Amino acid sequence: MYSEKVMDHFSNPRNVGELPDANAVGKVGNPKCGDIMKMMMRIENDVIADVKFKTFGCGAAVATSSMATELVKGRTVTEALALTNKAVAEALDGLPPVKMHCSVLAEEAIKSAISDYYLRQGIDPVPIVGCNVDCEHCH
Amino acid sequence: MFVYSDNAATMPLSREAFEAMLPFLRDNFGNASSVYGVAREAARALHGAREDVARALGAKPEEIYFTGGGTESDNWALKGAAEARRARGRHIVTTAIEHHAVLHTAEYLGRQGCEITLLPVDERGLVSPEQVRDALRPDTALVSVMLANNEIGTIEPIREIAAVTRAHGALFHTDAVQAVGHIPVDVTELGVDLLSLAGHKFGGPKGVGALYIRKGVRLPPLLHGGGHERGLRSGTENVAGAVGLAAALTRAVQTLPETMALVAARRARVIDGLSRIPFSLLTGDPVRRLPGNISFVFEAVEGESLVLGLDMVGVCASSGSACSSGSLDPSHVLLAIGLPHEVAHGSLRLTISENNTEEEIDYLIEQVTNIVARSRRMSPLWNEETQSPTERFWPQGVPASL
Known part of the structure; x- marks a missing residue:
């Protein structure tokens, strides 16, 4: 059911762990639904200099988190905000239909971290990022 | 293996x-x-x-x-x-x-x-x-x-x-x-x-x-x-x-009496081994139990990723997590025995038979222990330093055996 790429990112997740000097932290998902993604970034001069994640969830949740960090690392904030869940899924050579929500969660985790980055600077993130933070729903 | x-x-x-x-x-x-x-x-x-x-x-x-x-x-x-x-x-x-x-x-x-x-x-x-x-x-x-x-x-x-x-x-x-x-x-x-x-x-x-x-x-x-x-x-x-x-x-x-005795003895060994994993809970009845059934929940991890992780090391197992079934809810059985959703997502079922050797039993215990630890290391619900969950999800109180 999973592509080789998904299994590769699940078996050898990229950028997993803590980022003590992060200046952008986002957490999305709900343990009740079975997945939580925590995305930590260090943003320097509008560029995502480093990124780490921690994920509680299924194989697809781990793989999409891993792939999302690879796709945004070294990119500008604007580029990271343009990342769609479809792009994450495509980069993994596709996901089973029931697992597409994991890619949505990955996109939301990136946006949630960037929102946090703006909030820390006293900037309202909603006009830039849109509303996707703290939405208490089971996707 | x-x-x-x-x-x-x-x-x-x-x-x-x-x-x-x-x-x-x-x-x-x-x-x-x-x-x-x-x-x-x-x-x-x-x-x-x-x-x-x-x-x-x-x-x-x-x-x-x-x-x-x-x-x-x-x-x-x-x-x-x-x-x-x-x-x-x-x-x-x-x-x-x-x-x-x-x-x-x-x-x-x-x-x-x-x-x-x-x-x-x-x-x-x-x-x-x-x-x-x-x-x-x-x-x-x-x-x-x-x-x-x-x-x-x-x-x-x-x-x-x-x-x-x-x-x-x-x-x-x-x-x-x-x-x-x-x-x-x-x-x-x-x-x-x-x-x-x-x-x-x-x-x-x-x-x-x-x-x-x-x-x-x-x-x-x-x-x-x-x-x-x-x-x-x-x-x-x-x-x-x-x-x-x-x-x-x-x-x-x-061969039922011999098989039952053999399988139940090996099951007891696995249950004993997996019970040593912190924040783990045996589900089901400890005594009125099928000889080959070993079912656990592990806090702060998700079952499908345990099953996939075990597959990487050659172990076939299953889980009652939502992700395993493709729905949002974990297994109706785990919810019926009163497990909170958050905990039921961390379920793992091993069902052994007389075909599983003693060496395989050792390997099972070792690998499940490793994979749970691996999943916990990447879980935002787990504190690696204190080796404990960051949050507990037991509204009715944590079971005595946990």
């Missing part, structure tokens, strides 16, 4: 079943309903298979009906009993932890006008005869309670529940798919009217099962046609399948 520890999902075909089936897949291809030589041989073999299955279950050969598997047997039992007892009433009693083959059939009957009572279970997954007695009504047509649960391995007090039900005059069905071939199952001793079993759960082939229908109980035909299976389940008989099922069951029953 490769360790197959998902025997409740299916088992490999036993050598006895394979050998018994071969002639009917090659030379003796005859239609058991025809009159010439190869057909007579097929008919004789089918008759022998029916006798063997009957003997293994303490039934009479004419009470055994071969079907296409456990799901088909369950469907027939429920829909058939509902129709047969329609004049008496349309109330059906079953439990919250049944297999979907029973639950979804009951839901279907509910949409057809039956009234369904779903009995809750206690924290070990047990239903009591008193609960059943209290649920019975004058219009109760059928009670269906599984003999042993497929996820947590709990063995229900079927003899007592069947007695209560039959004293009341309702029909009693048990889904014994997980039990037959693994613990002693005697229909007379249990006092059931209907019992479902599936061949591949005890080393027989897939695609064949049986329904025991006690003599005197009349069910409407499941399939209309040429009148096979005493006119109740038409369709050219799956001779090789029936012969394979019978051979596997005969072997399982002959």
Whole structure:
């Protein structure tokens, strides 16, 4: 059911762990639904200099988190905000239909971290990022 | 190392079943309903298979009906009993932890006008005869309670529940798919009217099962046609399948006491090993339990990623997490025994058999311990420094054993 790429990112997740000097932290998902993604970034001069994640969830949740960090690392904030869940899924050579929500969660985790980055600077993130933070729903 | 520890999902075909089936897949291809030589041989073999299955279950050969598997047997039992007892009433009693083959059939009957009572279970997954007695009504047509649960391995007090039900005059069905071939199952001793079993759960082939229908109980035909299976389940008989099922069951029953002791001892070793993992909880009843069933929940991890992680090291297991089923909710069984959603997502089921060696048991314990630790290292719900969950999700209080 999973592509080789998904299994590769699940078996050898990229950028997993803590980022003590992060200046952008986002957490999305709900343990009740079975997945939580925590995305930590260090943003320097509008560029995502480093990124780490921690994920509680299924194989697809781990793989999409891993792939999302690879796709945004070294990119500008604007580029990271343009990342769609479809792009994450495509980069993994596709996901089973029931697992597409994991890619949505990955996109939301990136946006949630960037929102946090703006909030820390006293900037309202909603006009830039849109509303996707703290939405208490089971996707 | 490769360790197959998902025997409740299916088992490999036993050598006895394979050998018994071969002639009917090659030379003796005859239609058991025809009159010439190869057909007579097929008919004789089918008759022998029916006798063997009957003997293994303490039934009479004419009470055994071969079907296409456990799901088909369950469907027939429920829909058939509902129709047969329609004049008496349309109330059906079953439990919250049944297999979907029973639950979804009951839901279907509910949409057809039956009234369904779903009995809750206690924290070990047990239903009591008193609960059943209290649920019975004058219009109760059928009670269906599984003999042993497929996820947590709990063995229900079927003899007592069947007695209560039959004293009341309702029909009693048990889904014994997980039990037959693994613990002693005697229909007379249990006092059931209907019992479902599936061949591949005890080393027989897939695609064949049986329904025991006690003599005197009349069910409407499941399939209309040429009148096979005493006119109740038409369709050219799956001779090789029936012969394979019978051979596997005969072997399982002959070696049952030794197998049970061996498997239960190895199960105890795994349970002991996995209980050493911090923040782990054995689910199901520790004593009234299928010999091969080991089911746990581990806090702060998700079950499907455990199963995938175990697959990377050659271990086949399963989980009742939502992600494993493709739905948002974790298994109905784990919720029924009172586990919070957050904890139920971290479930893992290993089902061992006599084929698992002592070395494999050591490997299982070692690898599950490793994979749980690996998943926890990447979990935002786990504090690696303190080796404890960042959050607990037990609104009713943390179980004493945790």
